[in-house]
Amino acid sequence: MARSLLPAPDARGPFSPGFWRSPLRGTWFTSVLGVVLLAGVTVLFVTGLLSYAAYNPDLSPVNDKTPDKGILGFYLFSWPTDPPWLYRLTQGVHVTLGLALVPVLLAKLWSVVPRLFTLPPARSLTHALERISLLLLVGGALFEFVTGILNVQLDYVFPGSFYPLHFYGAWVFFGAFLAHAVLKAPVAFRNLRRMREGGEERADGQADELAAPRPDPPTVSRRGALGLVGGGSLLLLATSAGRSFDGPLRQTAVLTPHGGPEPGGGPNGFQINKTAAYAGIRADETGEEAWRLAVTGRSGTVRLSRADLLGLPLHSAALPIACVEGWSTSDQWWRGVRLRDLAALVGHDGPVDVFVESLQRRGAFRHAALRANQVGDPRSLLALSVNGEELTPDHGHPARIIVPAAPGVLNTKWVARLTFGAL
Amino acid sequence: MPHRTPRPVLGSPFHLLVLLCSFALCAYAGMRLLDGDPFLIALWFVGAALVHDLVLLPLYAVADRALVKGAGRRRSWVTYVRVPAALSGLLLLVWFPLISGRVSERYEGVAGQSAAGYPARWLIVTAVLFGGSAVVFAVRVRWGRAVGAGEG
Numbered sequence: 001m002a003r004s005l006l007p008a009p010d011a012r013g014p015f016s017p018g019f020w021r022s023p024l025r026g027t028w029f030t031s032v033l034g035v036v037l038l039a040g041v042t043v044l045f046v047t048g049l050l051s052y053a054a055y056n057p058d059l060s061p062v063n064d065k066t067p068d069k070g071i072l073g074f075y076l077f078s079w080p081t082d083p084p085w086l087y088r089l090t091q092g093v094h095v096t097l098g099l100a101l102v103p104v105l106l107a108k109l110w111s112v113v114p115r116l117f118t119l120p121p122a123r124s125l126t127h128a129l130e131r132i133s134l135l136l137l138v139g140g141a142l143f144e145f146v147t148g149i150l151n152v153q154l155d156y157v158f159p160g161s162f163y164p165l166h167f168y169g170a171w172v173f174f175g176a177f178l179a180h181a182v183l184k185a186p187v188a189f190r191n192l193r194r195m196r197e198g199g200e201e202r203a204d205g206q207a208d209e210l211a212a213p214r215p216d217p218p219t220v221s222r223r224g225a226l227g228l229v230g231g232g233s234l235l236l237l238a239t240s241a242g243r244s245f246d247g248p249l250r251q252t253a254v255l256t257p258h259g260g261p262e263p264g265g266g267p268n269g270f271q272i273n274k275t276a277a278y279a280g281i282r283a284d285e286t287g288e289e290a291w292r293l294a295v296t297g298r299s300g301t302v303r304l305s306r307a308d309l310l311g312l313p314l315h316s317a318a319l320p321i322a323c324v325e326g327w328s329t330s331d332q333w334w335r336g337v338r339l340r341d342l343a344a345l346v347g348h349d350g351p352v353d354v355f356v357e358s359l360q361r362r363g364a365f366r367h368a369a370l371r372a373n374q375v376g377d378p379r380s381l382l383a384l385s386v387n388g389e390e391l392t393p394d395h396g397h398p399a400r401i402i403v404p405a406a407p408g409v410l411n412t413k414w415v416a417r418l419t420f421g422a423l
Numbered sequence: 424m425p426h427r428t429p430r431p432v433l434g435s436p437f438h439l440l441v442l443l444c445s446f447a448l449c450a451y452a453g454m455r456l457l458d459g460d461p462f463l464i465a466l467w468f469v470g471a472a473l474v475h476d477l478v479l480l481p482l483y484a485v486a487d488r489a490l491v492k493g494a495g496r497r498r499s500w501v502t503y504v505r506v507p508a509a510l511s512g513l514l515l516l517v518w519f520p521l522i523s524g525r526v527s528e529r530y531e532g533v534a535g536q537s538a539a540g541y542p543a544r545w546l547i548v549t550a551v552l553f554g555g556s557a558v559v560f561a562v563r564v565r566w567g568r569a570v571g572a573g574e575g
Contacts, residue, residue, distance in 0.1 A: 068455055102517055116476055126434025129442045135472060136449050142471035154529050155520035159463035171452030179445030219491055219501050228506055232513045254544045255518045263536035275535040394535055
């Protein structure tokens with residue numbers, strides 16, 4: 001950003017203050033947008049950290065896509081199973097709010113873009129460092145929004161795996177965001193308070209350093225421009241939020257992945273994260289004759305056919321599926337064998353972790369680990385049917401995991417092996 | 424650099440301290456971020472800021488300026504084009520992979536549902552936005568001819 005070689009005294013083009021003509025720019029406009037982003041980005045960051053914790057990355061390497069996180073995982077805790085809609089809420093807020101903040105971010109960047117071209121490029125060492133920090137801030141914000149928005153659309157063009165890019169990128173961005181908030185938020189709040197009290201901008205008599213010195217006549221008021229930004233946010237919200245619910249509400253999410261119509265009808269008609277075909281599941285390995293569930297524990301290994309499982313005590317749980325991509329289903333009515341009953345079958349009567357392996361051949365989460373509190377929850381099932389009907393291949397037939405409040409990918413489908421015990 | 428005038432050269436010590444703390448965190452996370460293809464990842468990070476500031480923003484600013492110039496003396500009419508165009512453009516920007524069809528095949532394979540409807544739905548939303556704007560415009564012109572002149 002600070003890349004001007006010659007501190008030309010006679011600045012021209014965008015380096016000249018007179019180049020910027022919009023009458024909308026000014027401290028009030030920027031302060032309002034800044035305060036909205038201060039609150040919004042904080043929520044995005046916290047819900048993002050919660051999403052990382054929800055994977056229980058410190059439980060097993062298979063759950064952790066950023067194993068060299070070091071102190072950045074300082075806050076990790078055992079992800080609870082209550083309330084069962086916890087991840088549905090936190091991740092729905094993370095993605096939907098992120099989408100709704102796109103116009104706010106764009107407007108904020110627009111409002112301060114003349115600052116990019118200030119001369120001289122650095123007035124002092126601190127000013128030079130501040131400009132480098134701003135590159136991290138702006139680059140970081142855009143990097144996070146772009147990787148997130150591409151990922152929810154399955155457009156994996158970014159340079160590497162989504163998890164480390166979005167996680168470490170968030171920390172770089174947040175480092176710069178903290179400095180910017182400490183240095184600028186008091187100014188923004190003071191400006192807003194002063195303008196509210198005085199009713200007029202620039203009540204302190206000083207020149208508004210963000211305003212154009214020679215503005216064009218306005219075609220819209222500052223309030224009108226803010227209204228457009230808010231309208232953009234509302235439009236993105238209205239066309240996205242519905243994909244956190246089944247039925248008619250999902251139909252309102254017309255432009256969002258997993259929005260609009262359901263993929264199918266009937267009891268298995270709800271949203272699918274990865275189809276059986278995509279995961280490389282073959283029909284000949286899931287048939288009644290071929291498929292056996294291997295359950296290993298303290299007392300050895302037992303192999304169970306689907307008929308054997310149906311002969312065990314069956315229980316029901318009404319639980320949603322919530323994806324890291326921000327979409328979720330309403331509660332589905334699952335029926336199957338309790339995970340803790342399967343643990344008891346191989347000699348674990350107390351709380352115990354489990355390592356789950358799937359038949360699937362591709363996907364970062366074909367292996368997953370669940371913590372003892374998740375295994376012990378009476379609603380945690382190896383589900384065999386959903387909404388009163390046998391699971392379809394796309395929903396994990398012959399058997400799948402369903403755990404309250406866990407991220408979707410930890411609800412392993414096409415389960416082949418469960419290994420209970422310390423991981 | 425002269426040693427006589429430390430203040431302007433250094434700047435505010437408080438700012439300096441805040442920035443150095445911030446850089447420590449950024450560097451710690453940044454080293455891990457760049458573990459992979461460092462050049463490409465750094466290019467994405469810095470490129471995102473440059474593409475936004477030097478391509479996207481000038482593009483829509485020029486388009487808006489052309490719109491205002493094109494409107495001539497009817498400046499107050501600009502809003503009725505600017506608002507639906509901005510909102511439609513925003514949706515296109517955010518959902519470009521789905522609307523353009525570049526991820527259709529993967530989306531169908533992964534999620535088991537068609538992505539063919541997205542371009543049509545975007546066009547419908549765009550049509551509704553422009554249509555709604557035209558209705559508001561027509562109503563205002565008809566019922567309050569003073570409105571157009573009054574707005575700056």
